[in-house]
Amino acid sequence: xxxxxxxTRRRGVGGRWxxxxxxxxxxxxxxxxxxxxxxxIAATAWTDPAYSxxxxxxxxxxxxxxxxxxxxxxxxxxxxxxNTGFFLFGLTILAGIIALxxxxxxxxxxxxxxxxxxxxxxxxxxxxPGSGEALNDGTGQYHSTGAFLGFIGGNVxxxxxxxxWQGIGVSRRMGRALIAVGVIGLLSMTAYLGLxxxxxxxxxxxxxxxxRGAVHPFLIGLICAGAAISKRRPADAAPxxxxxxxxxx
Numbered sequence: 509x510x511x512x513x514x515x516t517r518r519r520g521v522g523g524r525w526x527x528x529x530x531x532x533x534x535x536x537x538x539x540x541x542x543x544x545x546x547x548x549i550a551a552t553a554w555t556d557p558a559y560s561x562x563x564x565x566x567x568x569x570x571x572x573x574x575x576x577x578x579x580x581x582x583x584x585x586x587x588x589x590x591n592t593g594f595f596l597f598g599l600t601i602l603a604g605i606i607a608l609x610x611x612x613x614x615x616x617x618x619x620x621x622x623x624x625x626x627x628x629x630x631x632x633x634x635x636x637p638g639s640g641e642a643l644n645d646g647t648g649q650y651h652s653t654g655a656f657l658g659f660i661g662g663n664v665x666x667x668x669x670x671x672x673w674q675g676i677g678v679s680r681r682m683g684r685a686l687i688a689v690g691v692i693g694l695l696s697m698t699a700y701l702g703l704x705x706x707x708x709x710x711x712x713x714x715x716x717x718x719x720r721g722a723v724h725p726f727l728i729g730l731i732c733a734g735a736a737i738s739k740r741r742p743a744d745a746a747p748x749x750x751x752x753x754x755x756x757x
Contacts, residue, residue: 546593
């Protein structure tokens, strides 16, 4: 009788643990998809002249305009779509990290802090579009802060998740890939900042591509990590450890 009760409890705890992993994985997929889909929809609506992923800043898609900044003309008919994407994507990723209970203690703070930076950055991007007027009235500082919180938070998050590959239940190869995309993102961010500071108001032909090098790799990395987390079922020892932890509590 006692063994049956213990077995039932183990199955219940293990089921909740697996459900939490699925929820975390789905949210880690959904956040980047929200961003990429909003970006695509807003870019498709920008037709005269056509929006360029290579030349234009990502933030331009959130400026209804017309406006001009850093030598780029901005007029985004569906700016509200991009700003909605900015607002939601980081918060969704943060929710996924909170739902991921596999990392605990100080290691948990190591993923929560960059995820929070990413979420706050996205909200600032949405609330303070990066127009030429924003640069003049001072709100452009909030937009810039949001951008770099997003760059740093997203890329550091993928690096930390990659280093904790065993703790989050993904393969070593996935862990290495997450570290790689995070490093690529940080290097791209450094190149992006250097070009912005050196060019002034002069147009930079490939600035959009370089900026996306700081963003798209970590978004794709999080999608892959989310898929692995939601689908992979680690060894039965993991739920057993969870049972032991609950029993100790």
